[in-house]
Amino acid sequence: MSAQAFRSIDPRTNRAAGPELAVHTAADVGAVAARAALAFEVYRATTPERRARFLEAIAAQLEADRAAIEEAACLESGLPAARINGELGRTTGQLRLFARTILRGDCFGVRLDRALPERVPPRPDLRLRRIAVGPVAVFGASNFPLAFSVAGGDTASALAAGCPVVVRGHPAHPRTSLLVAAAIEAAVRASGLPDGVFALISGPGTALGQALVSDPRIAAVGFTGSRAGGLALSRIAGERPVPIPVYAEMSSINPVILCPAALSARGEALADGFVASLVLGAGQFCTNPGLILAVRGPALEAFLARAGYGIAASPSSTMLTAGIHDAYAKGVEARSLVEGVQLVAAGLVGEGENQGRAALFATDAERFLAEPSLQEEVFGASALVVACADEAEMLSVLERLEGQLTATLQIDADDHGFAAQLLPVLETRCGRILCNGWPTGVEVSDAMVHGGPFPATTDGRTTSVGSAAIDRFLRPVCYQNLPASLLPAEVSDSNPYRIPRLVDGEIVPG
C-alpha cells in the first residue's frame, strides 16, 4: 500500500469526500495473485453446494450492509437512490441465480461414455466434466457500481465456477468497492474458505490493472468498459508467455429499427419510449439506443419532432465522472460538426458539475455509410437518427454495422415480412434481438445474452449477464479408465450432486 491520496469524488461537485483510502501497488498485485493461486487449489475442489451457500452468504451480507453501500454508491456515482437500490437487488439476485445454476449442475457439462470392451477396438471408459480455469481478474465498470463491479456478474459467475477472483476496483467508486469487498470477505470467513478466494485491488491509474492481467497466475479476465480499455487488456493478455482469454464488453450503439407500419401507427408512443430509454441514467448504459433507423417521410418527421420535444424538455443528469462527462461533451460536439449531421434537439442545461445534456442528431443513410465515426459510441444520452430512402437502404445500413450487443425491432403486424428479412442480418451482428421494447433493461436469467460480435465484445461466444456466463470460467477435462475411487464426484457412477448428464449419448436428468 502506498500513501498516495485517493478518495471518493462526488461527481455532482467534483469534490473529494470521505476518508483517504489505501492504494495498492503493482507489488501488491503479485502477492494477491499468489494468494489466489493457493486458494484455487482448495476452492475449486469445493462442492457446488458449498459454493452455492457461499454465494448466498455474500448476497445476505450485501443486504445486511445495504445502507452503507448504497450511500457510498450514490455519492460516488451521482446516480439516484432508487436506481442504486434496484441495482443492489439485481446484484444479490445475480449471486443467487448462480447459486441455483451450480446446484442444477448442467453447466458442468458432464458426459459419460462407458467402456465397450467387446468392441473392436475396445472403447475405454471416458468421463468428461468442466472444471474451473483458475484465478480470474475482474474489472469493475464505472456505470454499474454494484451489478457490474466488485460483487457483479463476472465475480458471481467466476466464484460459482470455482475460480478465486481478484477485482480491479473502478477508481470512480473506491469506497463502494471497499464496502462490497468487505461484505464478500466476511462471507469468505463465515464460509470457512481460504482468504485468497477473493481480493480487491484499489487505486488510481492503469498500471494496477495491467499488472493484474500480466500476472502468470491469472487465468482469465472479465471486463466491462471502453473499447480502448478492453483492447489494451486483450493485447496484454495475448502477449503473455501463456496467453489467456479476455472477456471484454466494450461498445455498442444498439440500433433500433422503426419499421414502417409501426412508425405510422404509433410514432408518438415510439418517440416517447425512445426518449425515456435514451435519457435513463444519463444514457450511461452499454445498451443505450444510440442509433435509430427508419424510412424517410412524414411519419419519421413526426417521430423526430416529438422526440426532439422530449429531448429538449429532458433535464440534465449528473454523469458518473468528470472524465466521462468531458468525453461525452467532446463526442457530442464532434458529432455536431460532422457535415450532413443535424442536431435535432439538446436537453436542458443543468446546474452543478458534470451535467450530461441529452442530444439527438439526424442524418441520412448515405452520409452514415460514408462516415465511419458515426458508428462510434458516444457514451451518454446521445443518439443518431438515420433516414433511409427505403427498406432496401435500411437493410444495407444494417449489413454494414459493426457487432452490437442488441438490435431492436419496432414492428406491427404489417412489418412481419420485412422483419423476417432483417432477422438473419441482425442475428449475425448482435447478441440480443428485441421486439417492441427498448434495449436498456437487461434481465438476469438463464436465457439472457449480453454479448455480441466484435467490437461489442472481444469474445462473442459468451455472455456477461445471465447464468450462461459461467461458461467463461470452465474448461473440459476427460478422465479415461480411472478407477472408481479416483473419479471426481461429478463423473462418478453415484452422481452425488444429482447433475444432469449425457450418458452414452442419452440425456439423463440428475
Added chain:
Amino acid sequence: MSAQAFRSIDPRTNRAAGPELAVHTAADVGAVAARAALAFEVYRATTPERRARFLEAIAAQLEADRAAIEEAACLESGLPAARINGELGRTTGQLRLFARTILRGDCFGVRLDRALPERVPPRPDLRLRRIAVGPVAVFGASNFPLAFSVAGGDTASALAAGCPVVVRGHPAHPRTSLLVAAAIEAAVRASGLPDGVFALISGPGTALGQALVSDPRIAAVGFTGSRAGGLALSRIAGERPVPIPVYAEMSSINPVILCPAALSARGEALADGFVASLVLGAGQFCTNPGLILAVRGPALEAFLARAGYGIAASPSSTMLTAGIHDAYAKGVEARSLVEGVQLVAAGLVGEGENQGRAALFATDAERFLAEPSLQEEVFGASALVVACADEAEMLSVLERLEGQLTATLQIDADDHGFAAQLLPVLETRCGRILCNGWPTGVEVSDAMVHGGPFPATTDGRTTSVGSAAIDRFLRPVCYQNLPASLLPAEVSDSNPYRIPRLVDGEIVPG
C-alpha cells in the same frame, strides 16, 4: 490457379508421383471466401435434419471413393494401408457422430425464460439459441491425411454447426485432399446445397493460409500442427480489424507417470506397452508419450533396460515428409548433445528415404527442470525418461510442466493415494487423464477431450475431437419478446426439432 508445379511426393523415395496438380493463388482465396459468405446465409438456416443427412452423404461418398482415396493417402503419407483404412473409418464415423449430435440438439443450448408480466418489473419473454459463427477456415494436418484433414474433425463439426468450410489442404497430401474434396463436393451437390458450403485451397507455401485467415469473411479457424504454425495463425487472427478465434492444437509431450507399485509389479509389461505406443506410426501423433516420469531405483533400471531393448529392436518407419524427418533427426541430435541427457537406445537403421529411428533418452529431474528445451516436443518416436529422487520430486516436475493434451498414470492399488495427490496437478495442466493405458488412440465420442491448456492448444476451453467440438463454431443469440411467427424453430413453443431445452430453469427433454 497458377501453373506452378505441384505434385504428390512419395516420402519413401522423395520422388514426385502422379499428375501435376493445380495451385490456388491468394486471389483465389478471396473468391472462395466470398462464395462461402454467400453460402453461409443459406446454409446456416438449414434444419439440423438436413445437415445431418448432408454429413451422412459425405461419409457415404468417402466410402464409395475409398479405394482411390486410400491409395493416394498411403502414397503421400508413407503410412501403411491398414492404418489409412482405419483412419477412413474414423473419418466417416466422426461425420456420423456429428450428424447424431445435431439431431440430439443439446449442442444448440436452447433456453427459454417465459414472460412474467405480473412481476415488478415484468420479465420479458427471452429465448436463447446458439447459431453458426460464419465461414470457418480449417487447416489439414500432415499426420492424419483423412481424420484431421479435408473431411476431418474440424470440417465435420463446423459443417454440423451450420458453418461453410474452406480447407487449406496440407501440401504433404495434395492428391488425397483433392479426392476427399471431390467427395464432399459431390455430397454438396447431391444435397442441393450452395457450392460455397465447401471449398479446398491447394498449393505449397504459407501465403495461402495467411490470406485465408486474414480474409474478413472468415469467422473462425481450426488448425492442427506445429506450435510455430499455430502461433503464427493466432497472431494474424488477432491483428485483423475484427479478430477471430483460432483453435490451434499444437504441441504436447504427454507425460506418463510410472507410479512405484505399478512399476515394481509390471515394469516389463509397461516397457513393452510404452515402446509400442511410442513407435506407432513413427511416433507422429500429437498424443505420443514423449515424457516418462518415475522414481529412481532398480525398478526403473529394469524398465529402462527392457524399453531400451525394445527400442533397439524396433524397425525404422517412413516419416510423413522430408521436412518432418529432417526436423526429427535434428531434434534427436540436439537432445543427445544436452549435457546430462543420455541416449538409452536408438531404433534400427532403415532402408529408403525419411526413415525415422526411435530414440529413447534419460535424464534426472534436476537436469530436466534446469533445461527448458527438454520440455519441447520432438515430433516423432522420441521420448525422455526423467528419473526423480522421490514422489515429491515427481510432483514438482509435474507442477512445472507446460499445458498438455494428455497425462497418463500407471498405477496399481497401492499407488491410489499418490495418484489422488497427482490428479489435481494434472487436471490443471492437461485435457485428458488416462489410467493404465497409453495416450495414443483418441476415441471419437461425446466425452472425449482432445485439447488442453496452452501451449497444447491456443484455446483450452474446447476439444478438437468428439462431439463437444461443435461448441467452437456456435455462439449464443437471445430473442426478446419476438412474435411467435418470427421465432426460429429451435426456440419456438412447438419445438419441432425435439431439442432438449432449459425452460424456466428446468431441463425439459426434447
